[in-house]
Amino acid sequence: SNKPSFSRDSGSAPLECIDEDSDIEAVASQAGSHISGQISSLGDAVADLDDFDDTSLGSMTKGQAKATHLGISVEALSDELRESQNMCQRLKDHEAATEAEHTSKVARLRALLVDSRAEADCRLEELALAQQASSDLEAANLGEIAGLSREVNDLHKERRRNDADSTMVNEMQEHILVYATQLEDARRQLAFALESNRLLNIRLDDTKREMASMQMRHQTLVEGLHSRLAMAGALEAGQDEVVSTNPVVRLLAMEEERNILKNELECLRVQFQAQYDHEQMQYTMAKVELKEEGAIAEKDRSLMRTIEEKLLQKQRDLDRAKQEVASVKKAQKATGAGPAW
Numbered sequence: 001s002n003k004p005s006f007s008r009d010s011g012s013a014p015l016e017c018i019d020e021d022s023d024i025e026a027v028a029s030q031a032g033s034h035i036s037g038q039i040s041s042l043g044d045a046v047a048d049l050d051d052f053d054d055t056s057l058g059s060m061t062k063g064q065a066k067a068t069h070l071g072i073s074v075e076a077l078s079d080e081l082r083e084s085q086n087m088c089q090r091l092k093d094h095e096a097a098t099e100a101e102h103t104s105k106v107a108r109l110r111a112l113l114v115d116s117r118a119e120a121d122c123r124l125e126e127l128a129l130a131q132q133a134s135s136d137l138e139a140a141n142l143g144e145i146a147g148l149s150r151e152v153n154d155l156h157k158e159r160r161r162n163d164a165d166s167t168m169v170n171e172m173q174e175h176i177l178v179y180a181t182q183l184e185d186a187r188r189q190l191a192f193a194l195e196s197n198r199l200l201n202i203r204l205d206d207t208k209r210e211m212a213s214m215q216m217r218h219q220t221l222v223e224g225l226h227s228r229l230a231m232a233g234a235l236e237a238g239q240d241e242v243v244s245t246n247p248v249v250r251l252l253a254m255e256e257e258r259n260i261l262k263n264e265l266e267c268l269r270v271q272f273q274a275q276y277d278h279e280q281m282q283y284t285m286a287k288v289e290l291k292e293e294g295a296i297a298e299k300d301r302s303l304m305r306t307i308e309e310k311l312l313q314k315q316r317d318l319d320r321a322k323q324e325v326a327s328v329k330k331a332q333k334a335t336g337a338g339p340a341w
Contacts, residue, residue, distance in 0.1 A: 145311070
C-alpha cells in the first residue's frame, strides 16, 4: 500500500508517495551511483567523462531529491513507530493498574467473607448456647412436671383431710406461670437465633452474587484488554515491516513478548479461579453447617411444642383437681363438717 510522506516544513509542497514494496536499498544505491559517479547509469560499467555532463547532473539532482524524500519518510515512520511503542506501553500500564485494582477488590471481598464467617461462628455459638439453655430448661421442666404430678397425686389423696389444698393449688399455679415465662424466654432466644441464621444466609448469598458479578466484570475487562493488545500488536507489526530491515526478527520478538503477556495473564486467571474455588468450597461447607443447625433448631421447636402440650395437659389436670377440691368443700359445708387441721 502507498503512504504519503510527511514534511517538517508546512510551507513546502507535499512530497511524492513512496511505494513500500519497492527495494529501498536499490533506490539508495542508484542515487549514490548518480552522485558519486563511480558507477555509470548504464549498469556495472566503469564511469567515463560523459557521466559528468548536464544529463548526469540532472540525474544527480533527482537522486538527491528521492534520497531526501526517503529520509523524511523514514523519519516520519520512526516517529509513528515510537508513538505505537508508547501506546503499547500505556496499554501495559493500564493492564497492570487494572490487575492491581482487581487484586484489591478480591482482597476486600475475602476480608468481607472472613468477617461474615466470623459472625456466622458467633451466631452458631449463640445458637449452641440457646440450645444448651433449651435442653437445661427442658430437663428442669420435665423434673418440675414430674414433681407437679406427684403433688397432684398427693393432693387427691389428702383433699378430704386438708383444706390447705387451695393454697397448694395456688402455689402450683404460680409455678406454672413461672415455667410459662421461662418457656417464653426460651422461645424468644430461639427465634432470635433463627433470625440471625437467616440474616447470615442472606449475607452469604449477597457475597456469592458479588463474586459472580466481579468474575464477569473481570472476564469482560480481560477480553477488552486482549482486543486492544492485539490491535496494538497488529499496528506495531505493520509499521515494523516498513522500518525494520529484518522483519522476521521483529516479528519473533513481538511474538515472544505477546506469549509472555499471555502467560502472565493466564497465571493471574488461574490464581483467581483457585481463590474463587476455595471461597466457593468454604461457602458450601458453611451452608451445610447452617442446614444442620436448622434441623437441630426444628427438633428443638418440636420438643418445645411437646413440652407445651404436656404443660397444657397438666394444667387441665390441675383444673380438674381444683374443681374436685371445690366440690369437696361444698360437700363439707353442706354436711356441716369442718376442715381437718
